[in-house]
Amino acid sequence: MGKLVKRLMLDDIYAIGRNESWFSDMAKKGLHLKKLGRMFVYFEKGESKKTKYRIDIIKEKPSQEQLDVYHDCGWDIVTNSGDFHIFSADEKSCTTELHTDPVEQGFSLSELNKRLKVNTIIISFAMLLFFGMIFSIYFFNDEPFLYMIKGQFVQQMLLVVVELYVFYSVIRNYAAISSLKKSLLQGKAINHKEEYRRARLLAGILAGLFLPVSLFTIFIPFAEIARSKNYTLPEASTNLPVIRLADIEQNPGLTRETGYYGNDVDWANRVSFDWSLLAPVQYEIDERGMVNGEMWEDKSGEYSPSITTRFYKLTFRSMAENLTLDLISRYVYRDDTEIKAVDGLKLDKMYIAEEGTRKQIFAYSGKQVIHVAYYGKMKIEDIIPLVSEKLLSYQE
């Protein structure tokens, strides 16, 4: 046996005339068809030969008797891929053509044609559902930008591309078989020498574009998970983009109040880092403190201020404003809360919102967005400079 050589299939199996013509040209180059895979076609290296190839769609596995009849007529089975059976014959021998009646051959495609039609209908519904889903996620979402940077926006868009490509393939195959059937029923035999180079090239280019996209799509969530981390906020000062309770409270009596411990992380004093393509730096940092002997103003208990800092570094500057507005929409709970813009700062924009002891600051500058939610007695005016400075000075 000669050496096996593999070539990318590229074209659709459904393009019968083109594939027959391609296999014949390969045989001329001494590469004789051996096996059909999903991705690759295997050829055996040998002498150059003039060989005719015919692809016959046979639903049931051909019996030995049937193969004997084909053999007696000069046709030997080479391989099959599902219902697609490939026969070859020496170009020089005067064999009877495999199919002598185009109309009958057209009938033989009926079942396949019906199956592909059903496929097309099913996938059309699935696509409709899929697009409706994607659309509703962004259209009916109150905070689409927040969702975009947090969620798998890029992956979802790539998935849309992948789905479209699959959809296109299904339709293309159905169209190919449907038009082949039509032309056979009109008595036109298959062109066994159909030009195949252009179709192979185009399919190759498309696959070349599509494959990296789909690989990328698979890879993104892994990258997101791999880069995501949770750990306890150190009590000492850090280089994190965070506003510390100690800086706000300015009270030597302030101590840390620990919360629920899970996976070795104090969830009340926690640094959570996430990565996504649209926001490669995402911090959510919680801190909770307690001042012994001091009470809340309403005497509801011991004074225990807490703070959450959210910090984002975006890939695109243009998303900063929208993300800030989404954060406001997401974290200002009451509808009647007044949201005030703070002017006279070096950063691009800052908004504040006060709801009793819950004081929030939202700001962005360039690609960086910060959100601080503070529960405590201190005045919001005293926190503004801290936030402004942290936003402007933070470097990774």
Place this chain on the structure above:
Amino acid sequence: MSYTGSPMTEAMYYILLALMNPNHGYQLMDAIKQVSKGRIKMGPGTLYGVLTRLEKDKLLVILNDDGRRKTYAITEAGTTALKAEYKRLKDMIQDGIILEERL
């Protein structure tokens, strides 16, 4: 596509005709050549395509299948269809007789 009484393809007509005597697929080829006096050389793909279709449409049955060979025979429905087609063709020839006078 089930047979609805529309004109038969040549292949279908000759296969049904050859099957008036039950036969193996293997010998059908020769039988068709004989019955058509060598005029019809049917491709094996066409032969088995038609056999599969006619069996599905119940115009023929497999009398015997020993795993290696299948024996096909025409059914009553097949005979009726064949006779109807024969009559249609005969009528067509009859109608075409005027051509003889012109030749």
